[in-house]
Amino acid sequence: MSVLTDVPATTSAADVVDTDILIIGAGPSGLYGAYYAGFRGLRVAVMDVLPQCGGQISAMYPEKPIFDIAGFPSVRGRDLVDGLVAQAEPYGPVYLLGQRAVELSRDEDGHPVVRSDTGTTVRAGAVVITGGVGTFTPRPLPAGEDYLGRGQVYFVPDPSVHTGHDIVIVGGGDSAFDWAATLAPLARSVKLVHRRDRFRAHGATVEKVRSLGIEIITDTEVTGLHGADDLEKVTIRHRLTKDTRTLPAQTVVAALGFTADLGPLQNWGLELQARRIAVDTRMATSLPRVFAAGDITDYPGKVRLIAVGFGEVATAVNNAATVIDPEAMLFPGHSTEKEN
Numbered sequence: 556m557s558v559l560t561d562v563p564a565t566t567s568a569a570d571v572v573d574t575d576i577l578i579i580g581a582g583p584s585g586l587y588g589a590y591y592a593g594f595r596g597l598r599v600a601v602m603d604v605l606p607q608c609g610g611q612i613s614a615m616y617p618e619k620p621i622f623d624i625a626g627f628p629s630v631r632g633r634d635l636v637d638g639l640v641a642q643a644e645p646y647g648p649v650y651l652l653g654q655r656a657v658e659l660s661r662d663e664d665g666h667p668v669v670r671s672d673t674g675t676t677v678r679a680g681a682v683v684i685t686g687g688v689g690t691f692t693p694r695p696l697p698a699g700e701d702y703l704g705r706g707q708v709y710f711v712p713d714p715s716v717h718t719g720h721d722i723v724i725v726g727g728g729d730s731a732f733d734w735a736a737t738l739a740p741l742a743r744s745v746k747l748v749h750r751r752d753r754f755r756a757h758g759a760t761v762e763k764v765r766s767l768g769i770e771i772i773t774d775t776e777v778t779g780l781h782g783a784d785d786l787e788k789v790t791i792r793h794r795l796t797k798d799t800r801t802l803p804a805q806t807v808v809a810a811l812g813f814t815a816d817l818g819p820l821q822n823w824g825l826e827l828q829a830r831r832i833a834v835d836t837r838m839a840t841s842l843p844r845v846f847a848a849g850d851i852t853d854y855p856g857k858v859r860l861i862a863v864g865f866g867e868v869a870t871a872v873n874n875a876a877t878v879i880d881p882e883a884m885l886f887p888g889h890s891t892e893k894e895n
């Protein structure tokens with residue numbers, strides 16, 4: 556099972572969920588927070604607008620090795636996400652994927668109530684926001700909108716789906732080159748099309764793609780996608796000569812980057828700092844029973860790394876636990892002291 560595409564215990568839309576902790580954002584910080592809440596014996600729900608777990612890792616670099624996770628000299632993004640989901644799994648987190656947290660209100664006891672854009676209502680003892688860079692929306696491929704879900708994709712959560720395809724990848728950044736390298740062994744053909752002759756991707760990544768014999772077509776734009784039902788071919792045009800070519804393609808990956816914004820969270824009355832959520836040393840926000848962790852927080856000296864998000868979310872969950880139950884200890888004891 557790849558947890559990027561399949562996680563257990565997702566509720567259906569329009570449910571009412573009662574939980575001790577609601578985590579908003581299923582990136583690495585949120586997933587580790589789900590483990591930590593479970594470890595503390597708290598019920599936990601995790602909401603994410605994306606249909607998959609893993610946040611930026613799954614969306615942008617699932618195949619990249621990460622070198623600065625403590626204890627792992629190198630771990631592939633996808634494997635880190637799988638490990639985080641597996642670590643939380645014994646505690647049965649409820650995953651609310653494909654749902655954006657849009658509204659925060661309070662029940663009669665002042666506890667947070669969060670509503671999603673699909674109609675789910677979550678009543679929680681505390682909320683931990685691990686929303687990263689906010690909701691990130693892929694930059695569209697203008698010529699490709701009609702073929703979304705019929706051959707045009709923004710993400711490649713499961714490369715094997717594209718086995719045997721002719722694949723056109725559009726973009727010049729790391730993601731475009733990473734997808735090219737990842738898909739080349741599975742595909743019938745891979746071509747990378749970029750509108751400039753220079754790339755944002757790292758030189759080493761570009762060299763790797765060249766060494767795989769993948770055709771890189773520069774100064775060229777995709778002008779049309781064609782096919783009766785599903786995608787069959789793509790027209791490209793050189794920006795300077797205006798020459799056109801038609802390429803066979805059953806898959807087009809639009810890797811043109813993302814726009815990100817805090818979206819609805821901006822209207823919740825949270826104190827913001829440089830368009831991030833201001834937190835104190837407990838990872839408490841300016842709102843009662845609302846904590847935050849990971850890339851979305853800001854304070855003097857903040858460093859945006861996965862490792863830092865892990866530490867912050869452990870702090871957030873432990874402090875939330877003492878708000879939910881004032882008798883609870885802040886420090887839960889070491890995991891090694893727990894009976895297995």
Ligand SMILES: Cc1cc2nc3c(=O)[nH]c(=O)nc-3n(C[C@H](O)[C@H](O)[C@H](O)COP(=O)(O)OP(=O)(O)OC[C@H]3O[C@@H](n4cnc5c(N)ncnc54)[C@H](O)[C@@H]3O)c2cc1C
Pocket residue numbers: 579580581582583584585602603604605609610611612615616621622623654655656657685686687688689690691729817818819820848849850851859860861862864
């Ligand atoms: C190409 C690349 C390479 C990187 N390499 C490294 C590296 O080597 N080492 C390292 O430490 N870091 C690296 N990073 C940074 C790292 O990915 C981030 O620090 C990390 O993902 C932050 O985790 P997070 O859980 O805080 O947020 P994110 O991973 O951003 O996850 C946040 C999640 O919240 C969701 N969300 C936001 N708003 C809402 C809402 N209103 N409702 C529902 N869901 C919402 C988003 O959809 C997203 O899934 C890299 C980043 C990139 C782009």
